[in-house]
Every structure is written in C-alpha cells, then in structure tokens.
Amino acid sequence: MLMTNNHRIMGDNVNGRGTNVLGWLTTGVIFLASAGLCATWLI
Secondary structure, rough: OOOOHHHHHHHOOOOOHHHHHHHHHHHHHHHHHHHHHHHHHOO
C-alpha cells in the first residue's frame, strides 16, 4: 500500500481513493485473521 501510493516510485500510476480504501480494509482484515490464528495457537 505504501509503495503503490508513492509518486516517486509509481509516477502517474498511484492508487486512487477507492483502491486505497479497499486495500487498507483488506490489509486490516488479513491482520485480524492472522492475530486470531496466533491467539488460537496460544489458547
């Protein structure tokens, strides 16, 4: 997400607002799923 929003790296091909929202939501869901998996291993 950080790389695809960087104008120096991507030039004119940076993410739009909708792609950013969807990307960060997906990142959050994956993080929560990973945290849940780790929690079930510990319990």
